[in-house]
């Protein structure tokens with residue numbers, strides 16, 4: 001598939017079939033994630049793979065009861081290591097690069113998943129402290145996104161995008 005075809009074809013998927021996802025597929029997603037660009041090549045990302053139903057259920061609850069999370073056979077929780085980024089770039093590293101880098105890795109996961117025929121959704125609405133507790137995430141590491149991954153059980157229509165005309169400025173803002 002062409003890159004643009006993948007970018008435009010991907011949809012957020014919020015319904016999954018129970019068909020399992022192999023570790024090989026998960027590895028492809030993680031490999032794509034680690035090839036994302038990062039400030040100073042610091043690579044501040046960490047990934048937690050969750051398959052246990054009881055943990056997925058707790059994550060769904062922490063994500064403001066988004067129960068489609070527990071339907072997915074695999075969930076990847078992507079975290080950002082603030083300490084790693086701040087060592088290189090101080091406060092800008094901690095508050096900006098760390099999240100930008102991790103977001104790039106997250107997007108790679110979504111795009112490669114789609115190219116493999118898998119569905120994903122970027123879940124950012126969750127109670128951070130609760131997720132930290134469920135997954136025993138140490139201080140200084142921020143959970144950034146919960147990504148349920150599975151074979152899609154829906155085929156949603158594309159959501160509308162703001163036009164180029166609306167978002168682009170030339171020379172100055």
Ligand SMILES: Cc1cc2nc3c(=O)[nH]c(=O)nc-3n(C[C@H](O)[C@H](O)[C@H](O)COP(=O)(O)O)c2cc1C
Pocket residue numbers: 010011012013014066121122123124125126158159
């Ligand atoms: C930072 C971020 C947080 C998001 N959080 C949620 C979420 O908590 N639950 C959800 O169902 N979708 C969430 N989404 C998905 C968006 O709703 C979705 O990307 C958007 O509506 C566009 O639809 P599309 O992904 O199908 O193109 C999130 C997306 C981003 C980038």
